[in-house]
Amino acid sequence: MSLLRRLAVLNRVSxxxxxxxxxxxxxxxxxxxxxxxxxxxxxxxxxxxxxxxxTYKNKVAFITGGGTGLGKAMTTTLxxxxxxCVIASRNLEVLKKTADEISQQTGNKVHAVQCNVRDPAxxxxxxxxxxxxxxxxxxxxxxxxxxxxxxxxxxSPNAWRTITDIVLNGTAYVTLDIGKRLIKAEKxxxxxxxxxxxxxxxxxxxxxxxxxKAGVKTLCTSxxxxxxxxxxxxxxxxxxxxxxxxxxxxxxPIGTFEQVMLxxxxxxxxxxxxxxxNLAAYLCSDYAxxxxxxxIRMDGGKxxxxxxxxNGMKEVTQEQWAIMEAKIRNTKRIVNL
Ligand code: NAP
Numbered sequence: 502m503s504l505l506r507r508l509a510v511l512n513r514v515s516x517x518x519x520x521x522x523x524x525x526x527x528x529x530x531x532x533x534x535x536x537x538x539x540x541x542x543x544x545x546x547x548x549x550x551x552x553x554x555x556t557y558k559n560k561v562a563f564i565t566g567g568g569t570g571l572g573k574a575m576t577t578t579l580x581x582x583x584x585x586c587v588i589a590s591r592n593l594e595v596l597k598k599t600a601d602e603i604s605q606q607t608g609n610k611v612h613a614v615q616c617n618v619r620d621p622a623x624x625x626x627x628x629x630x631x632x633x634x635x636x637x638x639x640x641x642x643x644x645x646x647x648x649x650x651x652x653x654x655x656x657s658p659n660a661w662r663t664i665t666d667i668v669l670n671g672t673a674y675v676t677l678d679i680g681k682r683l684i685k686a687e688k689x690x691x692x693x694x695x696x697x698x699x700x701x702x703x704x705x706x707x708x709x710x711x712x713x714k715a716g717v718k719t720l721c722t723s724x725x726x727x728x729x730x731x732x733x734x735x736x737x738x739x740x741x742x743x744x745x746x747x748x749x750x751x752x753x754p755i756g757t758f759e760q761v762m763l764x765x766x767x768x769x770x771x772x773x774x775x776x777x778x779n780l781a782a783y784l785c786s787d788y789a790x791x792x793x794x795x796x797i798r799m800d801g802g803k804x805x806x807x808x809x810x811x812n813g814m815k816e817v818t819q820e821q822w823a824i825m826e827a828k829i830r831n832t833k834r835i836v837n838l
Contacts, residue, residue, distance in 0.1 A: 541769035548775030557584035563638040566645035568596040570745030574774030580607040589616035618671030643672040648710040649751040668713035689732025691785040725794030734793035741800025743772040767802025
């Protein structure tokens with residue numbers, strides 16, 4: 502079977518809508534293909550900051566993976582709303598650059614702290630630095646993650662360990678370390694985890710990530726129930742595809758899947774970092790103080806489009822519908838159509 506046909510079958514689109522990229526390799530976050538399905542014109546992204554200025558005044562936010570992609574966008578939004586942000590990940594150089602850029606843009610301090618979330622000692626050191634520099638946080642966003650596509654039969658134990666250590670164990674180390682300190686200090690906080698739509702369904706070819714993200718979801722919903730009594734809320738955003746360099750360089754390395762992905766998104770376009778950032782800012786704010794244990798899918802309708810058994814019938818033409826209708830009318834059971 503040709504690659505075209507196989508991709509078409511995999512993505513339930515006709516082969517002539519599925520094409521091999523003109524360039525053999527990906528191109529960072531630049532959009533190589535702008536041929537969004539026509540309905541996208543009804544759903545332009547609004548990326549302006551939604552909440553009122555000053556919503557996060559005197560609040561401290563700790564964001565893992567805050568130097569790039571969605572983490573950077575969430576940090577920019579919280580900082581614009583008045584928060585003092587601390588961003589943490591492995592690459593201190595990238596963190597510092599992002600922290601300076603956001604501080605200059607918003608006029609609020611952003612701190613950069615080196616942290617490898619898969620290493621509990623590194624997490625403890627980073628949280629010590631956070632507490633020393635700005636105090637215990639009001640907001641904690643577990644956003645750091647790694648992922649790559651691979652047939653599962655090619656996964657080594659090390660590959661499995663790396664992804665599940667960063668995604669699931671990393672989230673647990675950050676949450677438990679900060680949570681214990683908050684309990685001791687009798688201080689509340691809003692936690693948010695960024696998972697993915699396939700944390701619900703599972704997905705082939707990203708099995709360690711799917712298993713770990715499902716674990717993160719359960720960690721958060723469990724703690725939402727247990728630690729509400731200490732003033733902590735836990736919510737989850739499940740984003741659909743958003744073109745960040747980190748995600749697309751490992752999930753769509755040759756740029757083949759972007760167009761076929763679009764065919765399966767009800768609103769006909771990818772999401773934007775700003776859209777996730779607005780939802781994150783709401784969920785971590787006092788406006789959402791009655792929201793905990795919530796799992797919010799923000800994916801332009803991708804999940805439901807892939808799930809519905811008959812959704813492929815969008816491809817059926819008017820002529821084909823007429824033939825089918827006539828056949829259905831001829832059946833004995835349905836007489837009054
Ligand atoms: P990204 O830019 O690659 O962000 C991932 C971040 O995690 C990086 O800043 C990275 O920084 C950090 N990180 C990785 N390993 C780490 C470790 N061991 N310790 C500390 N930090 C670590 O990609 P993104 O698209 O913005 O992804 C952000 C989140 O959204 C992830 O949880 C991802 O699963 C989720 N998500 C994204 C999409 C999408 O389409 N973009 C869809 C669904 C879910 P360092 O390299 O400096 O450590």
